[in-house]
Amino acid sequence: MICEIYKHSPVYHIGGDEFVAVLQGHDYQNRHKLLETTRQSFAASCDNTALDPCERYSASVGMAEYASDDNSVELVFKRADSAMYEAKTKFKKAHGSYR
Numbered sequence: 001m002i003c004e005i006y007k008h009s010p011v012y013h014i015g016g017d018e019f020v021a022v023l024q025g026h027d028y029q030n031r032h033k034l035l036e037t038t039r040q041s042f043a044a045s046c047d048n049t050a051l052d053p054c055e056r057y058s059a060s061v062g063m064a065e066y067a068s069d070d071n072s073v074e075l076v077f078k079r080a081d082s083a084m085y086e087a088k089t090k091f092k093k094a095h096g097s098y099r
Contacts, residue, residue: 005038017059020077035063039087046095058095060088 003011006021009028014020023031038061045051046058062084064076 001041002038005034005041020080031063035061043091043095058091060084060091062087
């Protein structure tokens with residue numbers, strides 16, 4: 001799903017269940033719209049009661065942009081991670097948790 005939504009940018013698996021899309025061109029220009037599309041797609045899958053629970057999936061998504069005062073990519077990752085955890089909390093409040 002991530003590769004399909006961000007089809008103009010490289011997507012990397014960075015460990016466990018974490019992925020990073022480095023947005024370029026069209027994807028970068030439309031980043032806010034694509035972020036919302038990503039969130040809505042995962043929410044729709046999670047809420048699809050026509051599927052067995054084991055066939056539904058969800059994900060929390062965060063985004064951060066490189067700022068002119070960033071002195072490392074690590075800072076960008078930390079902001080994206082923080083945004084992801086904020087989104088995760090909101091998602092669980094809205095959709096519950098399987099755990």
